[in-house]
Amino acid sequence: DVKVTQSSRYLVKRTGEKVFLECVQDMDHENMFWYRQDPGLGLRLIYFSYDVKMKEKGDIPEGYSVSREKKERFSLILESASTNQTSMYLCASSTGGNTIYFGEGSWLTVV
Amino acid sequence: GENVEQHPSTLSVQEGDSAVIKCTYSDSASNYFPWYKQELGKRPQLIIDIRSNVGEKKDQRIAVTLNKTAKHFSLHITETQPEDSAVYFCASRPDSWGKLQFGAGTQVVVTP
Numbered sequence: 001d002v003k004v005t006q007s008s009r010y011l012v013k014r015t016g017e018k019v020f021l022e023c024v025q026d027m028d029h030e031n032m033f034w035y036r037q038d039p040g041l042g043l044r045l046i047y048f049s050y051d052v053k054m055k056e057k058g059d060i061p062e063g064y065s066v067s068r069e070k071k072e073r074f075s076l077i078l079e080s081a082s083t084n085q086t087s088m089y090l091c092a093s094s095t096g097g098n099t100i101y102f103g104e105g106s107w108l109t110v111v
Numbered sequence: 112g113e114n115v116e117q118h119p120s121t122l123s124v125q126e127g128d129s130a131v132i133k134c135t136y137s138d139s140a141s142n143y144f145p146w147y148k149q150e151l152g153k154r155p156q157l158i159i160d161i162r163s164n165v166g167e168k169k170d171q172r173i174a175v176t177l178n179k180t181a182k183h184f185s186l187h188i189t190e191t192q193p194e195d196s197a198v199y200f201c202a203s204r205p206d207s208w209g210k211l212q213f214g215a216g217t218q219v220v221v222t223p
Contacts, residue, residue, distance in 0.1 A: 031209045040120070042200060042215040043155070050209075058210070059112070090154070094209045099145070102154040 002027045004103035006091050012109045019078040021106050023091030032074035033092040033100065034058075034066065043090065049074055081110045113138040113205035117214025124221055130188040132217045134201035137182065143204040144177060144184045145211065150197045158199075159186070191221045 007022045025032065031050055035043040035058075045058030047066040055066050063085060067075045074093075078085055091103040114137040124130045136144075145160035161168045161175045161184065168175050172191075177184040188195055198218050202211040 033210060035213075040215055042117070043202075043211075043213040045210060045212075048210050096209065098209070099157050099160070100209065100211055102147075102156070104154050 002029075002093070002101040004091055004093050004101050006089075006103040006106045008106050009104065010107045012111060013078075013081050015082060015110055017078075017081050017110075019081050019108065019110075021076040021078075021089055021091070021108070023074045023076070023103055024072050025074075025091075025093040025101075026072065027093065027095070027101075028071065029093035029095045029101075030071070031094045031096075031100075032068065033094075034064075034074065034076045035090045035092065035102075036060065037088045037090055037105070046076065046089075078108075081108075083110050086110045113141060113203055113212040115201060115203050115212050115214040117201050117217060119217060120215065121218045122220070124191050124219070126191060126193060126221055126223050128191055130186075130191055130195070130219055130221075132186045132199055132201065132219075133183060134185070134203075134214050135181075135183045136203040136212075138203070138205040139179075139182065141203040141205045144175070145202050145204075146173075146175060146186050147200045147202065147213075148197045149200065149216075155200060188219075191219075193221050193223060195219060196221045 033048040034046040094100040142163040147155035149155040201214040
């Protein structure tokens with residue numbers, strides 16, 4: 001059974017703080033993704049990675065960066081959190097062009 | 112880039128009735144169309160998918176149809192049950208790398 005684990009389920013951060021969201025998958029998947037979920041907007045792709053140390057911008061990369069130093073781990077970084085980044089963040093992984101598996105999500109509130 | 116539109120945004124059905132959710136996409140190169148179900152507080156999970164060389168696929172009470180010419184695909188749920196209540200997302204894959212473009216979601220409520 002594929003497991004995608006997001007270490008932080010609920011976070012509250014202050015405006016201007018640096019925020020790290022960590023994601024680990026245990027299926028040796030090459031592809032990893034970060035999506036943001038907001039009501040009425042669906043799931044929007046922030047960044048994705050097809051291999052270690054590789055990253056590609058998605059549809060809404062502004063204000064975010066990512067790191068993939070190891071194949072199983074993909075981190076999302078908010079350099080200076082803002083209130084409009086309050087949202088639910090979903091990490092996902094896949095192999096080839098096959099099924100994408102999601103983590104449980106990280107609820108981030110920026111105050 | 113690819114754009115996926117999903118309708119309706121909310122759908123209320125009586126238990127036992129059918130539910131239909133429709134999506135359109137813009138990129139003719141899209142070749143894979145999955146549907147995800149997200150229950151309250153949980154992760155989205157794949158329930159069915161269809162590839163561009165197939166027109167219809169069924170799995171028990173759920174079915175998906177694809178019309179490549181019109182660039183639209185639909186999810187059909189028959190004999191709905193309360194446990195079908197969830198948010199459903201359609202998606203398309205515009206390239207071979209694996210990233211998905213999602214619709215905005217449909218909140219389905221099945222009332223007993």
